[in-house]
Amino acid sequence: MRTKLLRSLTATFLASILLAGTGAVSAAIAPAENLLPADTYGFLTVPDCAAFRASAKVSPQILFWNDPAMKPFHDKLMGKLMEKYVAPLEKDLGLKVADFADLPQGQFTLAITSNGSNGHDDIVPGVVLLLDAKDKSDKLRTNLTALVKKWTDNGRTVRTEPIHGLKFTVVTLSSNDLAGIIPQKQPVSEIGATPKMDKPVDIYFTQFETMLVAVNSSKLAEAVAARLTGGSTPVIADDATFAADKLSQFHDTPTYYGWFNGKLVISQLMQTPALTGDDAPPGAPVPSKLITALGLDNLKSLSMAMRETHDGTFLAVHASTTDNTRSGLLKILALVPKDANPPAFVPANVIKFSRVRLDGKQAWAELQKVASAISPNAVAGINSMVDMANSVAQQKDPSFDLRNYLFGNLGDDVVTYTEPPVGDSLIQLATAPSLTLVGSPNPEQVIQSIQVLASIAAPQSSAQPRDFMGHKIFSITQRPTRRADGTTVTPAPLLMSSAGGYAAFTSDSGILEEFLRSSDGKTKPLNALPGLADAFQHVGGTSGGLAGYQNQRETMRTTFRLLKSANDSNVLMKMFPPAVRDWFDFTLLPDYETVSKYFYISVFSGSTTSTGTTINVFTPRPPQVN
Secondary structure (H helix, E strand, C coil), X not given: CHHHHHHHHHHHHHHHHHCXXXXXXXXXXXXXXXXXXXXXXXXXXXXXXXXXXXXXXXXHHHHHHCCHHHHHHHHHHHHHHHHHHHHHHHHHHCCCHHHCCXXXXXXXXXXXXXXXXXXXXXXXXXXXXXXXXXXXXXHHHHHHXXXXXXXXXXXXXXXXXXXXXXXXXXXXXXXXXXXXXXXXXXXXXXXXXXXXXXXXXXXXXXXXXXXXXXECCHHHHHHHHHHHCCCCCCEHHHCHHHHHXXXXXXXXXXXXXXXXCHHHHHHHHHCCCCCCHHHCCCCCCCHHHHHHHHCXXXXXXXXXXXXXXXXXXXXXXXEECCHHHCCHHHXXXXXXXXXXXXXXXXXXXXXXXXXXXXXXXXXXXXXXHHHHHHCHHHHHHHHHHHHHHHXXXXXXXXXXXHHHHCHHHCCCCEEEEECCCCCCCHHHHHCCCEEEEEECCCHHHHHHHHHHHHHHHCCXXXXXXXXXXXXXXXXXXXXXXECCCCCEECCCCEEEEEECCEEEEECCHHHHHHHHCHHHCCCCEHHHCCCHXXXXXXXXXXXXXXXXXXXXXXXXXXXXXXXXXXXXXXXXXXXCCHHHHHHCCHHHCCCHHHCHHXXXXXXXXXXXXXXXXXXXXXXXXXXXXC
């Protein structure tokens, strides 16, 4: 099913660029949500491709990619992509991609629909592509005429079908047509049976006014054509959840936006039959039971909108839920509307910072409900672990109770920040000093609980805590880990201490000691960084319970150093598939200082309301880029 969908996506995408009928220029084309059928799983749309290209040309990311200093790396990577994918495609389909690259001028939309499927049959999901060529229609038509003639002369199957007064051309693409870009699999069949071959993909396409429509089934062609020609078939715009998301998320013409129909997808997943027989793992929960336990049946939709302006890039992501029925993961992750501004002890030199306000006690209570709903045995296991921890700890402290010391002391504040790497080795670059702080009314008891749990998981040395400026620093030995290259490494011990109502956790003594002495007033705070407060205002401030910051200029500096150290013998390069490792010659990357001007900072914030959770991200335009 996954391969069939990929083939349909690819084939329809190609057809959207290559194929069009005839039609006169007329009124403005309706937006995607007024054309896509109501059973759409999700879609992504660029309302104005000409405006998108104009903003992309001056975006810092594209300017960076096209900088002359990047040319050696850029040219080798793009050359490999052309050689592997574009050249075979052009040969198989008899076209030049460059002839069609500038055709999208207005709307460009990709959508996935159920296509009449209930999610548990062999019906391939529908794919819809909408492309408004506007004043490029003549070029599209000219290129198409030559292409279709070439296909016909070469014996390719091409036919026409009238649907709702529109003449759809149907072209059949086999798996061989896409062999250069989609991995081919061997036919599988039962012993003695004839192997089942992948069916060819029929692509239906037509041009309505300036709009190119390409779909992968006659059913979809019927639905879209009916709406284009004045029919009243149900569309996404009729959905109440989408209407609310459009009003709150898609206003002021985003550069592009997308929407996921959570209600439809979750309802189909709820009907998934339970695994039976040899395929069913022991104790596997019924899918509907698992979804309900996790609270995902409350997810109505996911939406995102991206806006490019001269001030920078703004991204908004929204999960639509219902407050009075929120449960499971959605309740655990519900943000508490409290200040998430960087505390004064967070130093200005950090490269990453985040602060989240979650109700720890509520999260623990809800997590137990989730575990109980999925498997009562899971709750029994948790209780057994708690009882074991109590038994071990009460030999030294009769008053110890893990439920009170740990879970009863969970607050609503978690702060994490990372400072620049302290060296140039691969290990030092990959493990920059990082500190996590968990707010608690009694952080000392939280630390004691972690020590008890660690002693049960693995024997611990009896080293005494170290005193530092009136604070005790505890150490927990961590288990050795095996890397992808087969080597074994023993992580640095986990260090713990407490101050200012926080339990602190890190593997770097320097950043911990800096936090413990931050009350001396000598630390320049992050919250006083010039431009930071203004950047946070672009994402709605920091009072919603979630806020974060990243110094992209410094994180990219580290990334460049890591990449330039990559080679065939270290673990970093082995992250890439063997077939493409030679595409990425990171030794060709320039000195970072020559391109650092394209990077600046980024901030984000979040909040949870009665309608769901929203996360906003803003990346200001670097001051050095005009």
